[in-house]
Amino acid sequence: MKNLLAFIAKYYHWLLLLLLETASGVLLFQYNSYQGSVWFSSANVVVGKVYEWDSAVRNFFSLTRVNEELTLRNFYLERQVGQLRRLYGELTQDTTQTERQQLEFLSHYQLIPAKVVSNTLDKADNLITIDRGRADGVEKDMGVACGSGVVGVVYMVSDHYAVVIPVLNVTSSRISCAIRGRGYFGYLQWYGGDAAVAYVEDIPRHARFKRGDWVETSGYSAIFPPGVLVGRIENIYNSVDGLSYRLKVRLTTDFGCLRDVVVISDKTIGERLRLQEQVKDSITMAPKQ
16 A cells, blocks of 8 residues: 555656546547547547458468368368269269259359458357458348358348358348258258257158258258258257257357358349249239139
């Protein structure tokens, strides 16, 4: 206590100056709109720069892991495509047919690379912001994925940025999924808590599958193509009403270190949506029987 009192007695004029400067600054920026707006704008610029530097540092230190993940994923996909091509060739004696089908299928889609600039994990309705927008070809309701699996769906777009609703969103995320090689499908839902676990609902009771089976996008929506990896079945439960199965799925996407993603642009989506709208209009206008 004596030391504290001695310190205050020795430097009281500096402490008083600091207190008066702080009080005058608060009064100046709080009760003067022009100075307040200048302070607010300057503070936003500083905070934005800090976040940008933080993101750059995180990206730098995660490059090794990201590159390893992408290399392994590309190797896996190349091996899978090679095996399918060989199997098809052995059955039909025509390897060029499957190559043509693959090229035709992939030609419908364009992948737009992007980086995550903000991401939350601790909320019920998490959101992700990426550094690509309308000027880069990103539009609302496009699917977003990464090297290890599905990420979410584009929700809002500006010229140079887009907000994505990820799988980790209780209210708004419902992605159509299927069990690989089984043909049964349901929808993916996250209920909060563990960011590595979600659930596939409405799998029919007659479905045949087992723990360890892979879950992927079904392709039944206009957002994701079929075959984008979602996760692996970890446990199997009955639904609340007992009429279907509920699957606990360990997600392959690590949302805690998400940096590089791709936005999936389907070139045929406009035509399909127009056709669906025409069908809705024709049903609405049709005379009732």
